[in-house]
Amino acid sequence: MTDAPLLSIENLVVDFDTDDGLVHAVDGVSLTVRAGEIVAVVGESGSGKSVTAMSILGLVRTPPGIIREGRVLLRGEDLRAASGERLREIRGGEVGMIFQDPMTALNPVMTVGRQIAEALRLHDHDLGADEARARVVALLREVGVPDADKRYGQYPHEFSGGMRQRAMIAMAIANDPDLLIADEPTTALDVTIQAQVLDLLRTAQRDTGAATILITHDLGVVAELADRVIVMYAGRIVEEADVRALFARPRHPYTVGLLSSVPRADLDGELLSIPGSPPNMIDPPSGCAFHPRCPMARERCRTERPEPYDLGDGRRSACHYADELDEGLALYAAGKEAG
Amino acid sequence: MSAIELEAPAPEVARRSPGRRALRRFLRHRMAVAGAVVLLLIVLAAVFAGPISGHDPNATDLFATRAAPSGGHWLGTDATGRDVLARLLYAGRVSLGVGIAAALLAVVVGTIVGSLSGLLGGWVDQTAMRLADVFMSFPSLVVMVVIAGVIGPSVTAMVIAIGLFQWPQCGRLVRGVTLAVREQEYVQAARAAGAGPLWLMRRHIVPAALPPVSVVATLAVAQAIGLEATMSFLGLGVQPPAASWGNMLTDAQSLTVISNMPWLWLPPGLAVAVTVLAVNFIGDGLRDAVDPRRT
Numbered sequence: 017m018t019d020a021p022l023l024s025i026e027n028l029v030v031d032f033d034t035d036d037g038l039v040h041a042v043d044g045v046s047l048t049v050r051a052g053e054i055v056a057v058v059g060e061s062g063s064g065k066s067v068t069a070m071s072i073l074g075l076v077r078t079p080p081g082i083i084r085e086g087r088v089l090l091r092g093e094d095l096r097a098a099s100g101e102r103l104r105e106i107r108g109g110e111v112g113m114i115f116q117d118p119m120t121a122l123n124p125v126m127t128v129g130r131q132i133a134e135a136l137r138l139h140d141h142d143l144g145a146d147e148a149r150a151r152v153v154a155l156l157r158e159v160g161v162p163d164a165d166k167r168y169g170q171y172p173h174e175f176s177g178g179m180r181q182r183a184m185i186a187m188a189i190a191n192d193p194d195l196l197i198a199d200e201p202t203t204a205l206d207v208t209i210q211a212q213v214l215d216l217l218r219t220a221q222r223d224t225g226a227a228t229i230l231i232t233h234d235l236g237v238v239a240e241l242a243d244r245v246i247v248m249y250a251g252r253i254v255e256e257a258d259v260r261a262l263f264a265r266p267r268h269p270y271t272v273g274l275l276s277s278v279p280r281a282d283l284d285g286e287l288l289s290i291p292g293s294p295p296n297m298i299d300p301p302s303g304c305a306f307h308p309r310c311p312m313a314r315e316r317c318r319t320e321r322p323e324p325y326d327l328g329d330g331r332r333s334a335c336h337y338a339d340e341l342d343e344g345l346a347l348y349a350a351g352k353e354a355g
Numbered sequence: 356m357s358a359i360e361l362e363a364p365a366p367e368v369a370r371r372s373p374g375r376r377a378l379r380r381f382l383r384h385r386m387a388v389a390g391a392v393v394l395l396l397i398v399l400a401a402v403f404a405g406p407i408s409g410h411d412p413n414a415t416d417l418f419a420t421r422a423a424p425s426g427g428h429w430l431g432t433d434a435t436g437r438d439v440l441a442r443l444l445y446a447g448r449v450s451l452g453v454g455i456a457a458a459l460l461a462v463v464v465g466t467i468v469g470s471l472s473g474l475l476g477g478w479v480d481q482t483a484m485r486l487a488d489v490f491m492s493f494p495s496l497v498v499m500v501v502i503a504g505v506i507g508p509s510v511t512a513m514v515i516a517i518g519l520f521q522w523p524q525c526g527r528l529v530r531g532v533t534l535a536v537r538e539q540e541y542v543q544a545a546r547a548a549g550a551g552p553l554w555l556m557r558r559h560i561v562p563a564a565l566p567p568v569s570v571v572a573t574l575a576v577a578q579a580i581g582l583e584a585t586m587s588f589l590g591l592g593v594q595p596p597a598a599s600w601g602n603m604l605t606d607a608q609s610l611t612v613i614s615n616m617p618w619l620w621l622p623p624g625l626a627v628a629v630t631v632l633a634v635n636f637i638g639d640g641l642r643d644a645v646d647p648r649r650t
Contacts, residue, residue, distance in 0.1 A: 113547035
């Protein structure tokens with residue numbers, strides 16, 4: 017797949033001006049999404065993954081947000097230079113968005129059906145009320161809401177969490193987008209519902225052929241859905257790889273930490289947590305932002321900031337010692353056992 | 356699409372929409388219901404002023420001036436022999452009309468300014484809110500007297516003047532609601548679906564602001580009725596021969612009238628008091644009814 021990317025973000029830098037100081041939320045993120053692929057963006061809270069996603073549609077509020085630099089290209093069109101009108105056309109049209117908490121992402125005093133109908137009517141001003149209703153009912157059915165006809169006139173509080181998220185997905189795919197942005201789509205749901213919603217996301221993605229950016233901190237979700245994974249830490253991309261390659265052989269110590277802190281049924285062994293806590297984004301650590309928590313940090317990591325570099329096969333890593341990772345970690349693990 | 360349908364079908368519960376629930380709460384508020392009934396009677400009386408009174412409010416009868424209430428004139432006649440009941444009812448039209456029109460003007464202006472202010476922020480917000488401060492810091496009556504003096508007293512001028520001084524309250528309220536609603540994820544979701552500021556205003560902000568605005572609007576009606584009476588009493592509002600509760604009270608400025616002819620001042624005075632009270636009770640009831648913290 018060498019065709020031109022559907023979406024590319026180039027060197028995005030976003031700060032937030034808060035009372036405590038300038039928060040460097042996103043610090044030079046570049047990524048591409050090809051048509052039809054599912055890209056997962058993974059990281060802890062505060063790693064800048066949501067801000068990156070919001071920046072695509074220009075939904076970062078300024079102030080307090082400050083977009084320092086960077087370009088967002090959708091099929092070559094610079095969205096940061098796009099007019100307000102064009103942006104509104106793209107939002108919900110070519111790019112659909114699914115929010116984390118379906119509880120709060122639906123207006124509680126408006127019926128669910130009407131809210132989805134509005135998503136349609138925002139992009140088709142001539143759409144009649146009856147036709148809109150028919151299309152919404154069809155959409156609700158498509159996302160597996162039973163009794164769609166009756167559900168149309170119900171309020172969000174009459175929907176269960178899973179049903180609400182289905183409604184959100186219906187809204188996001190209403191206008192047949194080319195790109196779906198799903199911001200933690202299953203985080204707010206019960207575990208039992210999560211699997212259903214993931215299934216639905218997958219079918220929706222397959223049926224519409226929309227490329228998907230999946231923002232999550234749940235590596236289980238990543239393994240389930242994604243084609244490619246981008247790992248973010250402290251507002252920067254630390255690793256990017258094909259999903260299988262990433263799980264098989266991570267090439268950044270942070271990814272290693274993430275992977276070993278997930279319970280896996282197929283492996284015995286201790287669950288490890290990453291020592292320390294996420295960095296203060298007002299005053300991030302010098303050099304590699306991960307060095308204070310990295311088991312194999314050396315002097316160079318403290319002083320020199322690693323840039324993501326190509327490892328071949330579409331892999332990127334921002335670790336000075338990506339090549340020595342296996343040995344280094346083995347040494348570390350041995351040392352830990354001995355101590 | 357083969358999505359899994361594990362969930363039960365929509366439950367058959369008798370639903371209450373938010374509006375229905377608010378109505379229920381309002382009906383539990385006795386004073387408010389009483390207020391609504393009284394106001395309805397006043398409105399009906401004003402609407403059917405002709406058939407009820409049976410007199411022309413401006414027809415003079417110089418043989419029966421300041422006549423005490425009798426079978427022919429239930430509330431007596433005034434200094435030029437006009438039927439007080441007829442004048443009272445026709446005055447009701449003017450007073451209620453001015454009150455409602457002024458409040459409506461204030462609410463519309465306040466809602467538009469307030470929501471744009473909250474939604475757009477920045478210099479729009481700053482300008483609008485400082486303007487609101489200016490209006491709120493002026494003694495409204497003095498300015499209204501000046502306006503009436505400059506452009507001449509008329510009902511339209513009065514409505515505009517009253518509306519001008521009442522919009523800031525509504526504007527600030529709506530701005531507050533907007534600031535709160537703006538942070539809601541569903542507004543973010545609507546923006547992500549392509550909604551612009553006007554759309555957000557219409558679909559999300561105004562509906563959310565409507566309950567508290569209805570309370571403020573009701574209280575604004577009461578205030579406007581009071582202001583209308585004051586202005587007309589001072590001779591700067593509704594001009595004779597048209598009747599308004601305020602200018603009817605003007606006739607009652609002499610001690611003789613006050614002590615000996617209560618039918619000249621008691622009815623319009625009571626009308627103002629009862630109407631304002633009724634409207635305020637309704638406002639109280641509405642406030643409780645639309646408060647989402649109550650069930």
